[in-house]
Amino acid sequence: MPKVTVDGTELEVPAGATVLQACELAGKEIPRFCYHERLSIAGNCRMCLVEVSPGPPKPQASCALPATEGQVIKTDSEMVKKAREGVMEFLLINHPLDCPICDQGGECDLQDQSVAYGRGASRYHENKRAVTDKYMGPLIKTQMTRCIHCTRCVRFSEEVAGVDEIGALYRGENMQISTYLEHAAKHELSANVIDLCPVGALTSRPYAFEARPWELKKTLSIDVSDAIGANIRLDSRGREVLRILPRVNDDVNEEWLSDKGRYQVDGLTKRRLDRPWIRRDGKLTPATWAEAFAAVASIKPGSSIAAVAGDLVDCETMFAAKTLLGALGSSLLEGRQTGMSYAADNLAAVNFNTTLAGIELADAVLIVGSHVRWEAPLLNARLRKAVKRGAKVFVVGPEYDLTYKAEFLGDDAALLGKLPKHVGEAFGAAKRPAVILGGAGLAKGALGPLLALAEQWNLVRTLEDGTAWNGFNVLHMAASRMGGLMLGYAQAGGIADLVAAKPKLVLSLGADEVDYTRFAGSMVVYIGHHGDKGAHAADIILPGSAYTEKAGTYVNTEGRVQFAEKAVFAPGDAREDWTILRALADAFGVSVGFDSFEDLRAAMIAAVPALGVEGLADYGALPKADKTATAEGTIAYPIKDFYLTNPIARASATMQRCSAELIHGEDFAEAAE
């Protein structure tokens, strides 16, 4: 641990730290453009210059200089000030002064640092360089004249995303950042380069010229586009959420966000259910709330009522529905819409036990039936890190490009009973082995055999350093899944049990993936926010709120309980879901015991205490494996189109364009400015 002196303060820094990190530890702000904590060090912007002795008598780039014993670092000397002014002046030589028409304005590193560290005025009177704009796909808008060549985007796509498609062409003053032949950036994390870009060269295409950062209200929320539960910030103005940005949470999403989580936002204003609808003579007609509640009450279901939870609902909504059903005397709850029926009595067996951050340390990984890249892009970035550290990855399932080296063993689920010898050897030798079971594997009954393998390979162990390691993981795809399982939204036989019970009334909580033809004899009451598949099949529609329009608790696939806040109000007559369920209780003439959201949340926490504590829920030990369990059938991934997996995304014009262009290969390149 070297001791260094920063501006007269002596401090000890971790071995291997750079001078820049040492200065940050000392509480000094070092301006930078190219340096980024999560990317490799490039050292090409020269903005982080500091004075270091012993060393050459000139300013040094602190981001690329290791801190060593006895260094005296000055960040506030005249030399440093002059160096920063000089670098800033050079950077601004070819940077247009178009801040008033630039989308980055107000949240621009170059703008801020130019004010903080630059000279007051320019001495440059020559012509500025101009660069043709590059087409980078439907999400990234480019204005390459503004580029300062920090190469963060190049490093991100190579190192984090694992799709080498952005590069720096030509040299010197003529250097240009471009994708190969200006093809669209084709991966699920592509829009993160917009956040990384320190200037306005890469900005958001769908959000272009929408708002300035200072007029937006920021609300902390949780992403529901997959089961990772990425931490997000909703930027809203008035009644509309204009954009979604990732928040930093090293345990969940680091600081990335999938393109779907970021850009399904425009779907929140399209195809919305903003008033109740009642099916009369086979046709949905608009109604008032009073008519709708009367219609639901007239069904008089008694205890013949079932509830199906959709993929996007929060725990409070599910608990309110559960309480309502309980008051009516029913416990027909299910959340696994597509008919899966794996055992959910022990939640440790259906949890991502290694944790998202922990999987980076795994040295042997077996993925069974999961298209990780589409089901959880952020997890795929973590797995890529594990592979870079030397992990071996084996996949049972159809082949696809994982962005890292993996061995595909075949797509027959029965393979689990007769894995090739080298797989067993790799797991035998591994210190931190892990298995990941996806939805496609669960559907083929792979849970039992995999639990047996977990026992055989001793996936739950104590590591040499004394920490516990649990290498058994299930990767879900629905944001509501773990919360639903904790709240008992699982029947032994899956949704088939609900069908068999022939309920008079099916309460659909935004369930859009259910095959409603199986409930032909039931009245379907849909509480949801989008006019999607569920609403089409409904007899009565009660308009609810999307995830941005209600506070709620979400549990991600690793059992992490997280709270989201409400950013805006739901459109039109739509209400928060729990108020609808509370009103339904009145319509049915039963009591549910809560009159406010606080009451509801308190009741939920009383019933399931883990939901009240932010952080990882404790599900106990894995169940005893059934050695005779077998899986069979050909694994087929359920997601056919990454960009259109939920009703919000399907309503989003941006996601539709992404699907058409990036998945189905339609050519939109001419439309670029």
Place this chain on the structure above:
Amino acid sequence: MADRYIEPDSPELRARWGNWAWTPENAAKAQEIIARYPEGRQRSAVMPLLDLAQRQVGAETQTQGWLPIPVMEVIAAQLDMPIIRVVEVATFYTMYNLVPVGRFHVQVCGTTPCMLRGSDDIIKACQQRGMKPGHTTADGLWTFTEVECMGNCASAPMVQINDDNYEDLTAERLDAVLDALARGEQPKTGTQEPGRHTVEPVGGPTTLTAMVDANHDYRGEW
């Protein structure tokens, strides 16, 4: 250099170069080049392979050669590297031609020593033959580029034509060289000054004269 651009990826380009492959000799040579680098570091071979490919394209088109996009793709696939990384290398180094060139790529040095020794005349002589910067003449013979210092300042002014340097030029000497090339002959490369072999002092040494015939220890005379 500022005018460098990649030949657009058009159907015609694909039709002409889409099926490009190494000739048997070059395929063997490529294998030999790749084998020079340690296992797992095959990407290091990208520069020699691009050069080899440019020469093969040159042989096929009777020019100095250039690098069409499909050719770069072949090399990227052979070295198992992302195509954008190959394009980065090819666009960085000006010795890789990104667009078709003529039979002779005339690169005239215009940096200070050559300029002082008359490179303006050389450029004018080139222009009289219809050469323009970054442009190939209609007969497909000449492509003209003005470049920066090529390290022949002692025999300035100079031009580089394909693989050879022609130094100590005047407009007349350049005309002789270009005429010979146009006739298909190979003129004398290097210095064009009669009696000069390489870059030894013109008219005999003026300093260190005692060293001409034998070694001489000057230290006592300082």
